[in-house]
Amino acid sequence: MYLDMAATAPLRCEAREAMIAAMDEYGNPSSLHTKGLAAERLVEEARREVERALGFSSGVVYFTGSGTESNNWVFRAVFERFFKSKGHVVVSAVEHPAVWEPAHALKEAGFDVTVVGVNADGDLALEQAVAALRQDTVLVSVMEVNNETGALFPVEALSRHLRQHSRALLHVDGTQAFCKMPSWRPPSEPDFYTVSAHKIGGPKGVAALYARKSSPLKPMFLGGGQEQGLRSGTENVLGIVGFGAAAKSARTYANSNCLAESFVIHDAMVSGLQALGCRVARPMSKSPYIVTAAYPGIPAEVMVHALAEQGIYVSTGSACSSRRKKRSTSHRVLAAMGWSDEAQQSAFRLSFDATLSEQDVTLVLATLRERIAWILKTIGRS
Structure with a gap:
């Protein structure tokens, strides 16, 4: 996905x-x-x-x-x-x-x-x-x-x-x-x-x-x-x-009129991420298609690769910065928001479009739950 x-x-x-x-x-x-x-x-x-x-x-x-x-x-x-x-x-x-x-x-x-x-x-x-x-x-x-x-x-x-x-x-x-x-x-x-x-x-x-x-x-x-x-x-x-x-x-x-429906999917994703223990950025005014979250203690790259193994593709942030070595650039946005160093290192982004369904959200969250448990067990924190 x-x-x-x-x-x-x-x-x-x-x-x-x-x-x-x-x-x-x-x-x-x-x-x-x-x-x-x-x-x-x-x-x-x-x-x-x-x-x-x-x-x-x-x-x-x-x-x-x-x-x-x-x-x-x-x-x-x-x-x-x-x-x-x-x-x-x-x-x-x-x-x-x-x-x-x-x-x-x-x-x-x-x-x-x-x-x-x-x-x-x-x-x-x-x-x-x-x-x-x-x-x-x-x-x-x-x-x-x-x-x-x-x-x-x-x-x-x-x-x-x-x-x-x-x-x-x-x-x-x-x-x-x-x-x-x-x-x-x-x-x-x-x-x-x-x-x-x-x-x-x-x-x-x-x-x-x-x-x-x-x-x-x-x-x-x-x-x-x-x-x-x-x-x-x-x-x-x-x-x-x-x-x-x-x-x-x-x-x-x-030009369509389905903004409300789009936020149903967005809010389901945000609520599910929070239920898993993730910190989620929640702007007051926002696009319904971008969500940034962080699970404390799990580096973003580890999360990205663990999800990719299950066929779910997310990113660590801006594609134009994610491969750059300078931390001051790749985490500048989250630092400006006052996120801690740990949260910055753990932050990953999910971005989607109107084709994402509630069933897709359920699958993503279930996979995340399993991947988080697997990562924590692997690093000895389960």
């Missing part, structure tokens, strides 16, 4: 079929002949599908190679726009490394960076984010849904506040939110919004950055002038086609 959907989602059949069909359109989208025009048409059709799924009324969607690239592009644009005057940047303490690291690169370049904390369950208070703003704030960058705890951040309210009271740019990393929840709606017109194909059942190696037309976006790469001159390089036509098909399919789910 695959419970690592926050790391990557299985390829949707719609995306696979669209990509297979597009394999015959091998032309370069920049070529002027009919083969090139056919490939260009596929790229633009996919762009329209992503734009429809996002639902923003203005701005441009640029295709990139990953969510990490999209996020870095934003910070590079801010650096180039404000490198003389520097300025002030606000991020949360629990951002993905693809935001956290670029923010600290700006700090090293002379920008002032304020890190807004979260509570023990990972919630970010709007009041704290607003209180961090200054007259010289040039960028606020926050995720919409935290990839490790599922905490849903108040990006809509923050966007409205910035429009009324600040000139700061707003960047939202929507990677874990975009079309992944029923009744999902994007925040009202951020300056930048990051999405990734493989998180919604598209192929890996393709993502997008939405940018308002007034944003200070500068070319990421120089060369042939693709993506309206801002990201040169021949387009990944097959990946983009798969992204468009996945976005179209996922949008149908995001």
Whole structure:
């Protein structure tokens, strides 16, 4: 049973079929002949599908190679726009490394960076984010849904506040939110919004950055002038086609009205984990599809491998950090939440989608119970 959907989602059949069909359109989208025009048409059709799924009324969607690239592009644009005057940047303490690291690169370049904390369950208070703003704030960058705890951040309210009271740019990393929840709606017109194909059942190696037309976006790469001159390089036509098909399919789910049913499954998982003796992060506002838990005394890697032996696949946290050796990075989110060192070392993440049933939850919890008992017996703690 695959419970690592926050790391990557299985390829949707719609995306696979669209990509297979597009394999015959091998032309370069920049070529002027009919083969090139056919490939260009596929790229633009996919762009329209992503734009429809996002639902923003203005701005441009640029295709990139990953969510990490999209996020870095934003910070590079801010650096180039404000490198003389520097300025002030606000991020949360629990951002993905693809935001956290670029923010600290700006700090090293002379920008002032304020890190807004979260509570023990990972919630970010709007009041704290607003209180961090200054007259010289040039960028606020926050995720919409935290990839490790599922905490849903108040990006809509923050966007409205910035429009009324600040000139700061707003960047939202929507990677874990975009079309992944029923009744999902994007925040009202951020300056930048990051999405990734493989998180919604598209192929890996393709993502997008939405940018308002007034944003200070500068070319990421120089060369042939693709993506309206801002990201040169021949387009990944097959990946983009798969992204468009996945976005179209996922949008149908995001427009559905089954949020209450989703939380029935989520709450059953959380209650069951707590009954087993696990500590569970319980954000006030959250995605119904991400749960982080820790069983005291059992290292997360041991738990991950023990469950994998039984065909249940979970993770130790962000897939982009789980193999990194620096403890300060891999456990930064839980440390910001005030979790003890032991809890941080024991934390594992279960992330799923709407296909998970109550019967699946029962099976997962029963397997966890057996695995915990087996591990404790093996290490002499039974």
